[in-house]
Amino acid sequence: MAIFAFAAAGAVTIVAVALIVGALVFYLVSIILQLRRINAGLTEVMGGVSEMVRKSAPVNGVVRTINEHLDTGVDLLEGLLVKKAGMEDAVGLVDGLYPGSGAAGFRRFPESRTARPPRIGEVYTKGTLTLARLGREAPIAAASPAGPALRNAGYGSAAAAKLYPEPRQAHPPSLPRSPVVGTGAPIQYGPSPPDTISWGRTGYEAQAAAPEPTAPEPTPVPEPTPPAPDAPKTISWKRS
Amino acid sequence: MILWWLGDLVLLLVVLPIVVYLLAGVLRAAKSIPERVEGISQVAAAGSRDLNAVPLLLTTQDQVIKTVAGVASYGGSLDIIIDDAAPER
Numbered sequence: 001m002a003i004f005a006f007a008a009a010g011a012v013t014i015v016a017v018a019l020i021v022g023a024l025v026f027y028l029v030s031i032i033l034q035l036r037r038i039n040a041g042l043t044e045v046m047g048g049v050s051e052m053v054r055k056s057a058p059v060n061g062v063v064r065t066i067n068e069h070l071d072t073g074v075d076l077l078e079g080l081l082v083k084k085a086g087m088e089d090a091v092g093l094v095d096g097l098y099p100g101s102g103a104a105g106f107r108r109f110p111e112s113r114t115a116r117p118p119r120i121g122e123v124y125t126k127g128t129l130t131l132a133r134l135g136r137e138a139p140i141a142a143a144s145p146a147g148p149a150l151r152n153a154g155y156g157s158a159a160a161a162k163l164y165p166e167p168r169q170a171h172p173p174s175l176p177r178s179p180v181v182g183t184g185a186p187i188q189y190g191p192s193p194p195d196t197i198s199w200g201r202t203g204y205e206a207q208a209a210a211p212e213p214t215a216p217e218p219t220p221v222p223e224p225t226p227p228a229p230d231a232p233k234t235i236s237w238k239r240s
Numbered sequence: 241m242i243l244w245w246l247g248d249l250v251l252l253l254v255v256l257p258i259v260v261y262l263l264a265g266v267l268r269a270a271k272s273i274p275e276r277v278e279g280i281s282q283v284a285a286a287g288s289r290d291l292n293a294v295p296l297l298l299t300t301q302d303q304v305i306k307t308v309a310g311v312a313s314y315g316g317s318l319d320i321i322i323d324d325a326a327p328e329r
Contacts, residue, residue: 002241005241006241006244009241009244009245009248012245012248012252013244013247013248013251015252016248016251016252016255016256017251019252019256020251020255020256020259023256023259023260023263024259024263027260027263027264027266027267028263030267030270031263031266031267031270034267034270034271034273034274035270037274038270038273038274038277041274041277041278041280041281042277044277044281045277045280045281045284047284048281048284048285048287048288049284051284051288051291052284052287052288052291055288055291055292055294056291056294058294058297058298059294059297062297062298062300062301063297065301065305066297066300066301066304069301069304069305069308070304070308072308072312073307073308073311073312076308076311076312076315077311077315080315080318080319082325083319083324083325084318084319084322084323084324084325085325086325086326089325
């Protein structure tokens with residue numbers, strides 16, 4: 001009986017150990033397989049990261065060079081603007097183009113931050129400021145708070161049309177063209193006969209009833225002829 | 241004899257479940273790593289593709305240099321043909 005009990009206890013122990021070892025083997029082998037997958041994935045990631053590092057290596061130098069050249073251009077334009085327009089007008093011009101930016105001033109001119117910008121934007125037309133903007137913004141394309149006006153031809157033409165309205169209203173054509181005058185006109189009128197001109201008023205009456213002075217109209221000047229001694233005096237434009 | 245049986249019970253009811261629980265946790269964590277690694281690999285590949293335009297920066301650099309040189313030439317001409325601002329009084 002005792003031997004059977006020992007054998008049973010030993011068998012249970014062997015089974016328990018076998019179960020534990022089996023669990024260890026199963027899970028450890030599974031973990032090894034997963035670690036191999038992780039290793040392969042990390043190798044692939046390392047390839048991509050190495051490629052990124054290789055491609056981005058020259059970025060710093062190139063961007064630094066670009067920034068240096070742009071800084072040089074900005075300094076050149078700001079210096080030229082200050083030299084030609086003066087500090088206050090230059091700040092006012094920039095403030096007219098970019099409202100509120102006058103307070104920031106120029107980078108190379110610390111005194112520009114304290115300058116009081118004149119209201120150039122209210123004095124000069126937008127076309128003038130746009131021309132000035134071409135000089136400031138064209139090589140160094142900074143975003144304008146008013147939108148891409150320089151690169152929008154429709155916006156630019158609309159602004160110009162507001163500045164200089166057309167009296168003829170050619171867009172759309174609503175008014176007839178001017179009549180053709182002169183020797184090439186389709187309708188020719190002969191000179192008026194002299195007796196159709198009414199000179200019934202005296203000079204004094206003509207001046208008293210004369211209308212308000214208007215724009216002078218070009219009138220044909222008659223040839224001066226000496227009056228006949230016995231001819232009646234019918235017109236005189238001078239006070240007698 | 242009783243101690244032996246107690247040892248067997250401990251092995252079956254305590255040690256074996258703990259071993260299984262711990263190893264299952266490790267396996268679960270190990271299985272979650274390849275998905276993340278695959279995601280990182282895709283992101284790295286996309287980032288590498290995005291950097292394909294980096295050589296164009298050399299063209300941009302060349303254009304900027306030429307543009308600034310043109311601006312300098314233009315500014316020099318303006319400096320000659322436009323009078324300086326009057327000195328402030």
